[in-house]
Amino acid sequence: xxxxxxxRMLTEPDPRALRKFVWNFGVKGMWSVQKFKKRIKQGEYFPxxxxxxIISGCQxxxxxxxxxxxxxxxxxxxxxxxxxxxxxxxxxxxxxxxLGGEPFLHPQLFDxxxxxxxxxxxxxxxxxxxxxxxxxxLRRVGNASPLISVExxxxxxxxxxxxxxxxxxxxxxxxACRRHRLITGVATSVCQTNIEDLVNxxxxxxxxxxxxxxxxxxxxxxxxxxxxxxxxxxxxxxxRVRRFIVETRxxxxxxxxxxxxxxxxxxxxxxxxxxxxxxxPYGDVEPCxxxxxxxxxxxxxxxxxxTMTQSGFLRDFRETAAKTTRGCIVLERPDLVRELVxxxxxxxxxxxxxxxxxxENLTGxxxxxxxxxxxxxxxxxxxxxxxxxxxxxxxxx
Numbered sequence: 001x002x003x004x005x006x007x008r009m010l011t012e013p014d015p016r017a018l019r020k021f022v023w024n025f026g027v028k029g030m031w032s033v034q035k036f037k038k039r040i041k042q043g044e045y046f047p048x049x050x051x052x053x054i055i056s057g058c059q060x061x062x063x064x065x066x067x068x069x070x071x072x073x074x075x076x077x078x079x080x081x082x083x084x085x086x087x088x089x090x091x092x093x094x095x096x097x098x099l100g101g102e103p104f105l106h107p108q109l110f111d112x113x114x115x116x117x118x119x120x121x122x123x124x125x126x127x128x129x130x131x132x133x134x135x136x137x138l139r140r141v142g143n144a145s146p147l148i149s150v151e152x153x154x155x156x157x158x159x160x161x162x163x164x165x166x167x168x169x170x171x172x173x174x175x176a177c178r179r180h181r182l183i184t185g186v187a188t189s190v191c192q193t194n195i196e197d198l199v200n201x202x203x204x205x206x207x208x209x210x211x212x213x214x215x216x217x218x219x220x221x222x223x224x225x226x227x228x229x230x231x232x233x234x235x236x237x238x239x240r241v242r243r244f245i246v247e248t249r250x251x252x253x254x255x256x257x258x259x260x261x262x263x264x265x266x267x268x269x270x271x272x273x274x275x276x277x278x279x280x281p282y283g284d285v286e287p288c289x290x291x292x293x294x295x296x297x298x299x300x301x302x303x304x305x306x307t308m309t310q311s312g313f314l315r316d317f318r319e320t321a322a323k324t325t326r327g328c329i330v331l332e333r334p335d336l337v338r339e340l341v342x343x344x345x346x347x348x349x350x351x352x353x354x355x356x357x358x359x360e361n362l363t364g365x366x367x368x369x370x371x372x373x374x375x376x377x378x379x380x381x382x383x384x385x386x387x388x389x390x391x392x393x394x395x396x397x
Contacts, residue, residue, distance in 0.1 A: 002381065004253030012211060014181040016142040021183050024143055025120035028094035033389045035092035036275070040393060044309045045274040045318065050088055051097040051289060054081060054109070056281040056351070058102040060126055061162030062151075063231060066224035066290055067101055067281075071351040074281045078108040080298060084279065085116050087304045094119050098144075099289065101281065104129035113141045122147050124187065126161070127173025135180035147185040147216060148174055152194035160193065171210075178211030185257070186212050190241055191220035191231035199244050204252050214255035217241060219368065223290045223330060225358055235366045242368075242375050249379045260327075263386035265374035266396075267367070269328060272321035273395040277308060284349040287317040290330055291337065292355045293346040313344045322395040327369025334362035 009018065032048040039046060057073030058065075068074075076084075085096060096119060103109055103123050113121055120143050127148035130138075138144055150170055151160040157167040177184040186207055188198050197203065199217065207215060219238055222229050233241070242265070245256050262268050270276040271288040278286045284294035285307055295313040298304060308314060317340055321329040330337055338359055340346075348355040377383040 001250055001253055001379070005255065008208075008253050009183075009213065012181060012213070013183045014139050014142065017139060017181065017183050020117075020120060020142040021145065024094050024118060025145075028092075028118075029120070030389055032092045032094055033275075037393065039091075040274060045315065046088075046091055046305050046308050047274060047276045048093055049095055049097065049270075049276040050084070050093065051099055051276055051278045052076065052081065052084065053099040053101065053279065053281045053289065054103055054112075055101040055106045057105050058100055058126070059105075059128060059163070060102070060166065063160050063162070064220065064222065064224050064226065064228040066292060068351040069101060073101070073105070074351070075106055076279070076281060076283055076298075078111055080283065081108075081112050082115055084298060084304055085112070085119060089116070089119065091305055096121050097276075098123045100124070102126055102129065104134065110137055110141065113138075113144050117141070117143055119143060120145075122185075125149070125173075126166075127170040128166075130173035130176050132176055132179070135176040135182060138177075138182055139180045145183045145185060146173075146177055147187050148177075149187050149189075150198070151188060153197055156193045156197070160191075174210055174212065183214075184212050185214040185216055187216040187218070189220045190217055190233065190237075192233065193231060195233065195237060195241070199241055201248065201252065204248065204254055204256075208252065208254050212254065214257055216257040216259075217245060218259065221290055221328070221331065222362070222365065223358070225352060225354060227358070227362070229365075232365060235370055238366070238368055239370060239373055239375070246375050246378050249377075249382055259390075260368040261375075261386075262391040263377045263383045265376040266392070267326040267369040268392055268396070269321055269326065272318050272326075272329070273391075273393045274318055275390065275393065277314060280349050282349060282351075284347075285311065285314070286349060287314055291317070292349045293341045294349045295344055295346050313340075313346055316340055316344065318395070325367070325369050326371075326396055327367035330362075331365050331367040332369065333364060334359055335364070 036048040055075040058069040283298040285296045301307045
């Protein structure tokens with residue numbers, strides 16, 4: 001698997017894109033985590049991986065979406081994005097996840113990429129706006145990887161995404177990425193309607209044929225104004241997904257990403273470890289994308305670093321989550337999330353202003369935490385990477 005994947009990475013992507021990926025994301029990314037480890041020993045939690053939802057607008061209307069895509073589109077302006085990235089770079093950060101809405105609707109996305117050639121950006125997208133012109137521009141800048149969402153076959157995609165002809169448009173975007181030799185990923189929110197079609201070797205082999213270099217499987221989160229609880233996986237299905245990921249990593253020449261387990265197979269929450277936090281399209285500083293409450297914004301203090309390291313709200317969220325569960329506190333203990341929000345007087349950061357009612361209507365359910373059923377990493381490369389650069393960082397000790 002390693003030799004096959006290495007051959008693909010050395011021959012398929014544009015050389016400039018590969019160099020940027022190896023240096024900006026790989027080498028500098030590991031260094032940023034090492035700096036993060038030193039900071040937390042001093043009690044300073046500034047995440048090495050920042051996730052920025054740069055715009056709320058989107059062409060699709062996905063089941064269970066928590067973003068205000070049906071409201072007036074709002075975005076973080078370029079100067080603010082530039083300031084956020086510049087401040088994070090001073091702390092050693094080099095990786096940024098770009099979310100939406102649909103990030104390619106932001107008119108200054110490529111300006112942001114061009115201003116920071118020393119960083120790496122992963123763009124979470126539905127792929128519909130990736131045509132030859134945009135793919136060529138991504139190849140030119142070289143420091144961004146599109147992570148394109150695929151949610152099922154033709155019928156399931158239309159149902160899940162709330163529009164027609166969704167899959168064909170998404171596949172066209174993937175094909176444009178292949179033509180322009182981009183490092184490309186495909187993400188799937190695994191749920192009841194796509195687990196049979198997409199969690200298998202045949203689907204990954206098809207992705208390889210399409211020129212996809214990595215796949216990201218994450219389990220469906222029951223949140224938002226229309227949470228669609230019927231799509232949630234059972235604990236047995238979550239274990240099935242985890243087992244498939246671990247076993248397939250050693251078989252196929254494609255990288256497989258998961259963010260919710262460590263090298264020993266123990267569940268973790270990136271927010272609870274402090275490795276990532278989220279900034280909303282309105283500039284609110286949130287614990288994670290599905291927790292739409294905040295006490296601070298990007299405008300409150302001279303630097304984002306000060307805002308995050310001095311936030312009692314973020315600190316309380318991290319500590320309460322880590323003491324309560326290794327899984328998702330929103331899914332398992334929405335009552336504790338309500339207590340945290342009330343205790344700090346956090347504001348609803350949505351346009352719809354119904355986040356607290358939505359939270360009150362949630363009932364506890366399972367997440368990735370399933371003690372006694374841990375499935376450790378089997379492949380040596382993933383085991384090393386997770387042990388040193390993406391694990392609990394003492395949050396659960």
